[in-house]
Amino acid sequence: MHLPPLRPLAPPTPEEAAREQRRRGQGALEGMIDAHVHLFPQPLFAALHRWFDTNAWHIAFRGTSEEAIAHLQQNGVARMVALVFAHKPGASRSLNRYLAQLAAAESAIIGVGTVLPGEPDARAIVKEAIDVHGLRGIKLHCHVQRVAIDDPATLDVLAACQELGVPAVVHAGREPASAAYGVDCHAICNVSRTRRVLQQLPELKLVVPHIGADEYSDYLDLCDEFPHLYLDTAMACADYFTDALDWAQLERHADRVLYGTDFPIVPYEMGRERTVLARRIVDDTAFAQIAGGNAARLWGV
Template structure:
């Protein structure tokens, strides 16, 4: 494991601004706000929509994250607190949201898990995931407690928590998820690459490393956000080869970054791709990505699975 506190909370001088990497294709950070128009609610012509990638954090963590994004990423359009985030999306036509969070230092995960579990008790339409810092003392107990509180899976972030997906410290997490039959969401794609991270994501993340996990743990349902950006070709091959791999669309289909959206990944194994937004940590309208997804040439059953049905299967919320 690498020694890596969350960059936005780190007690060190900020690094100079540099390019964020190939996926973002920016000469300097931060990237600009989109300033696009937002809808009042989802179109009534859409099938049931579940946002499988929504962040819910306590206020101080949200505030620190926003400071980091605005210096090294992009301006945050929706600076809403956790309960406001849920109310905002659910009042606009989404049927449920999947709440993600992550711990950046030992001893933080248990409090975050309790926080999200309480939000789920208050609002049953929130499907909350747990987190843990791989390798921290009592990791198995932390996850067992989180699952007992009703949390539906686990979220990890290689860039923030500074680990490679195939490291030894991850085995306890993988085994806990398999035992409990809970899915695992891991930001294991290489992008965004930022000098503000204490590790180089291109060194610790790769589709090859993820494939080792898929092969070693065939009973693990593993979801990689952002369609595995930026290794889209490699993740297309992994989708075809491994039945336990899932992807989410988060930010890749919104046409905010340069380059063509990897639409082919939606057609590769459409039953194992879910819609996600990254709300509220986005620089554009809340419904930008769902509008673009609904405008694609997808069969009715493909669209229904992508925007809601697949998430139901992944998180056992039929």
């Protein structure tokens, strides 16, 4: 995927402007559930800033986790699904404890822990995250963790999620790829691998971020095969990526699409994705499902 320089949003068409204005007037952009937010200890955020500045995009918001939570709340987000991910063995437990503490202090947070597939005690780490720390699911990132979604080590973690009845959020899409991950993102990620996992774990509640970028259409079709598959919009609906997303197809699958931003690891202000959705999603029921209805059902809030 070609990452373009950040441009302001294109002006809306008259119909889009009217839709956005009406929804803002109705308060439909308030009280949303952001299904994809990242909270990290400050040293890890600093490392992420350095990595993204060098290899991807300039992260606009540079505050702490507490400042990010406050920023989202001040901007109308009622609840946020907070994700962490571990990039090396032995890091998961402390990240999960960190996130559990934040979630205990702020009820708006739905905390989702992590584990590195194949690390020692992986299953025990998952069970502790859920049963001891009260986290609500497990996040994996195939690029950062350099592992395919259908790798036996990943399948073991996902099987544990299925057994515990908690959702797994897995960055299983090919994009945004970077050589700096040290793995061929396109080789280890594709929709066929995800289909194989869902065939093996039919009860698994799986969220694939970024509408499965850049296999958007195939991932939306996959929702027809698997009733527990969800896709979040993070960065895919912000008019930043330049590849094509079929908005009509997205809207036909509105019962599986979760509003999510990837805040604060984004190069623009947090409201950008919400504005685009408010303009482009035609049907009000579909908009309400994406804005929070689906997330409330999936995460039990």
